[in-house]
Amino acid sequence: MPLPRTWVRDADGSPYDVDNLPYGVVSTRGTGGDAARVGVRIGDRVLDLGAAARELRPEWTPLLTAPELNPLLAAGPARWAEVRAWVRTLLTDVAHASKLRLLGLDEVTCHLPVRVGDYVDFYASEHHATNIGRILRPDGAALAPNWKHLPVGYHGRAGSIVVSGTGVRRPTGQRKAPEADAPTFGPSTRLDIEAELGFVVGRSVPWGERVAVSDFERTVFGVAGINDWSARDIQAWEYVPLGPHLGKSFATTMSAWVTPLAALAVARVPVPGQDVALVEYLREDEPQGYDITVEVELNGTVVARAPYRSMYWSPAQMLAHLTVNGASLRAGDLYASGTISGPEPDQLGSLMELSAGGTRPFTAGGAQRTFLADGDEVVLHYSAPGARGRIGLGEVRGTILPAR
Numbered sequence: 001m002p003l004p005r006t007w008v009r010d011a012d013g014s015p016y017d018v019d020n021l022p023y024g025v026v027s028t029r030g031t032g033g034d035a036a037r038v039g040v041r042i043g044d045r046v047l048d049l050g051a052a053a054r055e056l057r058p059e060w061t062p063l064l065t066a067p068e069l070n071p072l073l074a075a076g077p078a079r080w081a082e083v084r085a086w087v088r089t090l091l092t093d094v095a096h097a098s099k100l101r102l103l104g105l106d107e108v109t110c111h112l113p114v115r116v117g118d119y120v121d122f123y124a125s126e127h128h129a130t131n132i133g134r135i136l137r138p139d140g141a142a143l144a145p146n147w148k149h150l151p152v153g154y155h156g157r158a159g160s161i162v163v164s165g166t167g168v169r170r171p172t173g174q175r176k177a178p179e180a181d182a183p184t185f186g187p188s189t190r191l192d193i194e195a196e197l198g199f200v201v202g203r204s205v206p207w208g209e210r211v212a213v214s215d216f217e218r219t220v221f222g223v224a225g226i227n228d229w230s231a232r233d234i235q236a237w238e239y240v241p242l243g244p245h246l247g248k249s250f251a252t253t254m255s256a257w258v259t260p261l262a263a264l265a266v267a268r269v270p271v272p273g274q275d276v277a278l279v280e281y282l283r284e285d286e287p288q289g290y291d292i293t294v295e296v297e298l299n300g301t302v303v304a305r306a307p308y309r310s311m312y313w314s315p316a317q318m319l320a321h322l323t324v325n326g327a328s329l330r331a332g333d334l335y336a337s338g339t340i341s342g343p344e345p346d347q348l349g350s351l352m353e354l355s356a357g358g359t360r361p362f363t364a365g366g367a368q369r370t371f372l373a374d375g376d377e378v379v380l381h382y383s384a385p386g387a388r389g390r391i392g393l394g395e396v397r398g399t400i401l402p403a404r
């Protein structure tokens with residue numbers, strides 16, 4: 001069966017074709033702007049879904065005219081499928097063209113797409129965990145004894161999640177060189193990135209219930225790009241024994257576009273292989289990940305291509321773990337995979353790894369770098385195989401502003 005074609009100019013065959021259709025929240029630029037509402041990206045345009053609902057599906061107005069995706073997320077998987085099928089019809093049947101409003105990407109402001117409730121960050125890459133473990137704990141085992149028995153994670157700070165394009169202020173805090181007697185206070189000198197994949201929860205799950213690994217696809221709505229900015233000097237001094245805190249809570253950048261799982265069916269791949277027996281709630285017949293690639297660009301130079309398909313833990317296992325103690329989920333909760341690093345030296349998702357703990361500078365944008373300098377711009381580009389060529393999952397962009 002031939003794949004449906006869109007009537008939207010230049011969108012057919014582009015990374016944002018009708019097989020993709022990620023959701024965002026947009027308002028129109030210009031005098032005063034207008035109210036933020038849901039939009040769908042098609043080519044280099046945005047379908048105003050709020051306006052389409054008002055005109056054509058008034059019963060869906062509450063889901064699609066909100067300034068956040070949360071009402072759509074909360075509507076559940078049957079509704080997600082209906083809305084997606086409807087959008088595809090609108091964009092493939094030219095009879096609808098005159099009733100729709102398409103906005104240029106350059107005409108809109110993209111807002112944080114989700115009001116994030118709780119945010120958890122995992123540590124699911126064996127390559128990353130091994131590399132970081134060696135750098136932070138050179139005298140211990142690279143992987144802690146728990147690492148292959150449960151997806152290690154911590155609760156992050158939802159309130160400092162910002163949308164792609166937001167400037168990131170260099171944080172100030174305490175840090176202590178290993179040989180120093182006492183800590184000092186000042187701007188971080190080891191500011192880093194972490195290229196991650198975020199999973200946006202749709203279905204609410206009441207307090208006391210668990211999510212089985214088999215319920216992943218009806219619980220998670222879609223994925224977003226995440227940069228978990230990390231101040232390595234602050235982190236190294238503060239993290240014992242409770243884990244990451246102010247070294248990470250100052251900012252986390254999220255892509256403007258949330259790609260529904262429905263768009264990623266072609267990108268499903270088995271995880272590389274889990275080599276220890278797991279307790280029952282983490283057992284998945286064939287744990288599946290995604291063949292998503294993150295290109296890490298620093299000041300215009302691609303410094304790494306991080307392969308999500310190399311992650312050890314599957315997103316379904318992370319979700320099952322997150323709720324096994326009865327913790328509830330709300331529409332709009334977010335969990336991130338942890339830094340994506342592959343086995344090769346050009347597949348590392350943090351500068352800490354790319355610079356061997358700050359000991360081996362590399363070149364980006366014509367200059368030497370270990371960690372980030374003020375004014376540096378980082379862009380993470382996400383893509384995956386689709387039904388006809390690669391699909392785009394948006395970008396995560398941020399420029400470092402000097403410390404206050």
Ligand SMILES: O=C(O)/C=C/C(=O)CC(=O)CC(=O)O
Nearest residue numbers: 122123124132133194338339
């Ligand atoms: O091993 C540690 O002490 C710290 C690890 C991290 O900083 C990584 C983290 O935030 C989780 C991840 O992104 O993989």
Ligand SMILES: [Ca+2]
Nearest residue numbers: 121194228338
């Ligand atoms: Ca992280």
Ligand SMILES: [Mg+2]
Nearest residue numbers: 228248251252
């Ligand atoms: Mg962070």
